[in-house]
Amino acid sequence: MDYFTQQLINGLVLGSIYGLIAIGYTMVYGIVGMINFAHGDVFMIGGFIALITFLLLVSTGLTAVPVILLIVILVSMAITALYGWTIERIAYRPLRHSFRLAPMLSAIGMSFVLTNYSQVAQGARVKPIPPLITGGYTLHESADGFVIQLSNIQIVVVITTIVLLAIFTWLVSRTRLGRDMRACEQDQTMAALLGVDVDRTISMTFVIGAALAAVAGLMYLLYYGLVDFFMGFVAGIKAFTAAVLGGIGSLPGAMLGGLAIGLIETFWSAYFSVEYKDVAAFSILIVVLIFMPTGLLGRPEVEKV
Amino acid sequence: MTAIPHETTHASRTAGIAYILKKSLISALVALVLFSLMVGVRTEAGSDGQLTYWTRFGEVAALVAVVFGGSIVIELLRQWIGPNGTDSLVPPAVRSGMSFLGRYLAPALLIFTFLVPVIFYDQRYILDLAILVLTYVMLGWGLNVVVGLAGLLDLGYVAFYAVGAYSYALLATNFGWSFWICLPLAGTLAAFWGVLLGFPVLRLRGDYLAIVTLAFGEIIRLVIINWQSLTGGPNGVSSIPRPSFFGIPLDNSDNGLAARLGIEYSPTHRIVFLFYVILALALLTNWVTIRLRRLPIGRAWEALREDEVACRALGINTTTTKLTAFATGAMFGGFAGAFFATRQGFISPESFTFQESALVLAIVVLGGMGSQLGVALAALAMIGGFELFRGLENYRMLVFGMAMVLIMIWRPRGLIGHRAPTVYLTKAKAISSDLVKEGHG
Numbered sequence: 001m002d003y004f005t006q007q008l009i010n011g012l013v014l015g016s017i018y019g020l021i022a023i024g025y026t027m028v029y030g031i032v033g034m035i036n037f038a039h040g041d042v043f044m045i046g047g048f049i050a051l052i053t054f055l056l057l058v059s060t061g062l063t064a065v066p067v068i069l070l071i072v073i074l075v076s077m078a079i080t081a082l083y084g085w086t087i088e089r090i091a092y093r094p095l096r097h098s099f100r101l102a103p104m105l106s107a108i109g110m111s112f113v114l115t116n117y118s119q120v121a122q123g124a125r126v127k128p129i130p131p132l133i134t135g136g137y138t139l140h141e142s143a144d145g146f147v148i149q150l151s152n153i154q155i156v157v158v159i160t161t162i163v164l165l166a167i168f169t170w171l172v173s174r175t176r177l178g179r180d181m182r183a184c185e186q187d188q189t190m191a192a193l194l195g196v197d198v199d200r201t202i203s204m205t206f207v208i209g210a211a212l213a214a215v216a217g218l219m220y221l222l223y224y225g226l227v228d229f230f231m232g233f234v235a236g237i238k239a240f241t242a243a244v245l246g247g248i249g250s251l252p253g254a255m256l257g258g259l260a261i262g263l264i265e266t267f268w269s270a271y272f273s274v275e276y277k278d279v280a281a282f283s284i285l286i287v288v289l290i291f292m293p294t295g296l297l298g299r300p301e302v303e304k305v
Numbered sequence: 306m307t308a309i310p311h312e313t314t315h316a317s318r319t320a321g322i323a324y325i326l327k328k329s330l331i332s333a334l335v336a337l338v339l340f341s342l343m344v345g346v347r348t349e350a351g352s353d354g355q356l357t358y359w360t361r362f363g364e365v366a367a368l369v370a371v372v373f374g375g376s377i378v379i380e381l382l383r384q385w386i387g388p389n390g391t392d393s394l395v396p397p398a399v400r401s402g403m404s405f406l407g408r409y410l411a412p413a414l415l416i417f418t419f420l421v422p423v424i425f426y427d428q429r430y431i432l433d434l435a436i437l438v439l440t441y442v443m444l445g446w447g448l449n450v451v452v453g454l455a456g457l458l459d460l461g462y463v464a465f466y467a468v469g470a471y472s473y474a475l476l477a478t479n480f481g482w483s484f485w486i487c488l489p490l491a492g493t494l495a496a497f498w499g500v501l502l503g504f505p506v507l508r509l510r511g512d513y514l515a516i517v518t519l520a521f522g523e524i525i526r527l528v529i530i531n532w533q534s535l536t537g538g539p540n541g542v543s544s545i546p547r548p549s550f551f552g553i554p555l556d557n558s559d560n561g562l563a564a565r566l567g568i569e570y571s572p573t574h575r576i577v578f579l580f581y582v583i584l585a586l587a588l589l590t591n592w593v594t595i596r597l598r599r600l601p602i603g604r605a606w607e608a609l610r611e612d613e614v615a616c617r618a619l620g621i622n623t624t625t626t627k628l629t630a631f632a633t634g635a636m637f638g639g640f641a642g643a644f645f646a647t648r649q650g651f652i653s654p655e656s657f658t659f660q661e662s663a664l665v666l667a668i669v670v671l672g673g674m675g676s677q678l679g680v681a682l683a684a685l686a687m688i689g690g691f692e693l694f695r696g697l698e699n700y701r702m703l704v705f706g707m708a709m710v711l712i713m714i715w716r717p718r719g720l721i722g723h724r725a726p727t728v729y730l731t732k733a734k735a736i737s738s739d740l741v742k743e744g745h746g
Contacts, residue, residue: 035512045343052342055358075342082338094714101458102717104512105670108460108663109709116703121344124699128350233659237523240516275531282520282527289517290505 002146005139007270008263013154013223015262016161020216021239022246022254023168024209030185030249031205032096037107038087040236041114042210046080046217047227048118051127054221065132069156076218077211084210085203087114092206093199111233119229126228133222157219164215165255168208172251177204185249234278238265241285247298256296321384329376336372340365411678418584422577432576436583436648438688440641443587445668445680447637450594452666453675454603455630456610458515461502461522462665465495465635467529467657469642474542474652475535484548488643495639496632498525503631507624522662530654541653548647550578579648586644590637591677597633606630607675660702667709673718 021043028036053075057068091110095102136151172178180201183191192198220235221227242261246253261281268280288295345365348358418439425431444466451459472491476482482490502521506514529536536542549555553562555575563570597603605626608616617623646652668687672679690708694701 029512035516049342051356052346052348052358055348055356056346059358079338079342082335086335086339091710091714095717098713098717100512101670102713104458104515105666106710106713108666109706109713112660112663112702112706113710114706116699116706118343120699120703122347123349125350127348127356128354129356237516237520241520244513244516276527279524279527279531282524285520286505286517289509289513293508293513 002140002142002148003270006146006148007266009148009150009154011263011266012259013157013262014266015242015259016157017216017219017223017258018235018239018242018261019255019258020161020164020212020219021235022242022258023251024213025240025243026246026248026251026254027181027205027209029243031181031202032092032103034092034103035107035240036092036206036209037104037236038091038110038114039209039213040234040239041111041118041232042080042084042087043213043217043220043235043239044227044229044232045083045114045118046076046210046214047221047231048122048127048217048229049079049214050076050218050221051129051227054129054132068132073160073215073218076214080214080217081207081211083114084206084213087210088203088206093202111236115229115232122229124229126226128226129221131225153222157223160215160219164212168212169251171208177201181205238278238281241281241288244285245288245295247295249299250295250297253295253297260296325377325380325384328380329373332376333369333373336369337365340368344368414678414681422580426573426577429573429576432573432580434688434692436576436580438685439580439583439587440645440648441665441668441684441688442681443583443590443641443644444638444665445672445684446587446590446594446677447634447641448665448669449634449672449675449677449680450597450606450637451630451634452669453680454594454598454610455606455627457627457630458512459518459631459634460515460659460662460666461518461520461525462634462638463657463659463662464502464522464525465499465638466642466645466661467525467654468495468498468635469639470646470652470657471529471536471542471642472639473643474545474646477546477647478542478544481546484546484643484647485551488640491643492636492639495642496636499631499633499635499638500628502635503628507627519659519662522657522659526654526657529657536654539654541651541655542646543651545646545650545652547575547650548579548582579644583644583648586640590640593633593637594677602626602629663709664705667705667712671712 021039024039024042025036028034028039050072053072054068057071062068087110091106092103095106131153133151133153133156136149136154139148139150141147172181180191180196181204183194183196184198184201188198191201217227220231238261239258242257243254244257245260246255246257261284264284265277265281269277272280345361346358347361348356351357418435421435422432425435444462448459448462451457451462469491472494473484473487476487476490477484502518506517509517530539532538547555550562553565554560555562555578557570558564561570563574598607605616605621606629608619608621609623609626609630613623616626645656649656664687668683669680671687672681672683687705691701691705694704
């Protein structure tokens with residue numbers, strides 16, 4: 001039972017990271033109807049920018065952890081958001097009215113560009129950082145000596161995720177931008193007729209998605225203590241799996257799916273085999289699509305002739 | 306596009322220089338922010354695990370300058386060429402020349418390909434490259450059945466390539482079976498896996514299908530890596546037997562082909578033999594595809610690509626149609642995989658990454674999806690282009706990715722962006738592919 005609880009905590013933390021990435025997928029899919037294949041790499045870029053900012057700040061002699069964290073979050077969100085904006089501008093906007101495969105292939109190309117760009121710019125080796133947030137709480141210690149740990153970094157990850165989700169939900173449901181986004185999701189032509197700037201709204205969608213992915217990258221960096229240029233690919237597919245599992249297009253679904261994937265992966269590693277954890281996650285994707293193509297919270301897609 | 310108000314064009318013409326400069330300046334600023342940290346600060350883990358960094362402002366400045374200059378050039382080109390499509394600019398004389406070329410290009414290429422080992426007999430490098438190109442031509446034609454004809458976007462094609470390669474490698478190293486027995490087996494096994502993948506994804510469409518096939522490809526690769534007792538894991542399978550000339554080995558021994566024919570042995574014999582094997586396999590793929598297109602099943606594939614709902618309404622069994630497309634494509638992938646294993650003599654999971662799938666898919670899309678000649682030309686261009694960047698190993702995929710994006714923007718329909726219908730009343734009229742939708746299936 002103790003082991004189970006510990007894995008539950010680990011799974012929820014991992015799931016929060018996946019959920020943050022999954023929101024980017026699901027938002028873009030909801031509005032533009034394409035899989036932003038490069039989103040996993042945007043997450044990776046976010047991790048790298050967080051790492052570099054962190055390194056620069058530490059070398060200036062700054063020691064207050066909350067200040068460092070705040071600056072790192074803001075800088076990596078801002079720059080990664082600009083990456084998201086640029087990607088949409090270069091690779092997707094010219095293809096908005098092209099045939100359906102075109103943006104997907106362009107996205108795959110963009111994903112290669114980003115992966116290899118960071119390999120060329122930052123080298124192929126794994127970049128570790130010393131733990132920034134240490135310590136934690138012992139929740140429970142059983143008779144046979146097994147300890148349930150809740151580390152501070154896990155608390156930080158979960159709280160950051162909750163705060164971001166709250167801001168994001170407010171943004172989508174209460175602001176002008178959110179209303180525009182929901183309008184574009186339903187009918188772009190009609191939204192444009194009613195004075196919504198569709199291009200700008202789509203750009204903003206990519207910007208927000210990239211900013212959330214940047215935070216996920218930072219959380220990954222803090223939690224695992226390393227980044228490398230290839231981490232975006234697998235994380236991206238898993239986050240996409242999460243988005244599909246939750247019902248693509250549905251924002252709470254993305255978070256729910258993220259948590260589910262995180263839990264499945266953690267429990268699979270804990271009780272079965274670590275080697276096959278990715279196989280488990282991908283198999284889930286296939287199984288979900290077969291039996292529940294609309295996901296947990298998705299709406300069925302009606303096909304018209 | 307033609308109905309641009311007069312005032313607007315006039316205004317944009319007069320404000321030309323200032324407008325271009327402003328736009329380029331913004332691009333340069335964006336580039337400055339993008340590259341500032343990622344390029345400007347290079348991090349590296351030191352020997353003690355401590356991260357160090359050094360700055361590279363020169364590189365950032367150079368990149369920003371390139372972006373600034375590049376965006377000025379692009380803006381100027383855009384103003385000069387204008388918003389008109391390039392299609393209308395091609396004069397009729399050039400067009401008829403192109404169609405003349407198109408008619409004789411394929412036979413000419415085929416004859417040239419047959420003669421490659423004769424012309425380049427002494428240049429081992431060119432022969433190896435030609436074999437590589439032909440392997441990708443074959444893979445492209447195989448995937449073309451799934452993507453180009455049936456319109457099912459498959460991002461995990463490399464899985465079947467892997468199944469074929471490992472089938473031959475394991476059968477040959479464990480049981481000592483010859484290449485010519487294993488080749489059909491490898492194809493059959495790959496086709497079986499194609500059906501296995503086909504079943505669950507029958508109901509999926511477009512993007513979902515793409516991502517599931519991608520997941521499938523990754524599952525196969527991960528299983529190969531982790532099932533060490535069977536596949537040797539990341540170490541791969543080595544000392545895979547070379548193919549024999551129908552039982553006669555191509556080596557320096559007394560009963561080798563060279564000794565039997567009474568000619569001097571040369572290692573090039575094997576290369577030339579391999580070249581003709583893959584050429585035959587590729588032509589087989591092409592021939593089968595062309596024949597299938599004229600059969601009801603091929604017509605059903607093309608109908609499925611154009612409109613699945615209409616297909617169902619007409620009573621076409623979409624289940625068998627999709628499954629046969631997957632199985633046929635997978636089978637050719639399996640053949641190519643078996644050939645790859647016997648040519649390399651060593652295979653490992655490294656050869657079957659998502660990059661390979663994307664490369665083959667890029668070949669099919671660049672070739673114009675459904676056009677056999679286009680796929681062959683695209684394979685030549687892609688693999689040849691890859692060779693040009695051989696020295697710059699790291700930049701190769703970067704350039705490949707950029708090329709993929711640019712091709713999609715410039716010619717989303719590929720090099721040969723129209724297709725002739727296989728069924729017609731009086732004369733074949735090529736349909737511009739802008740008029741058909743695809744990738745929905």
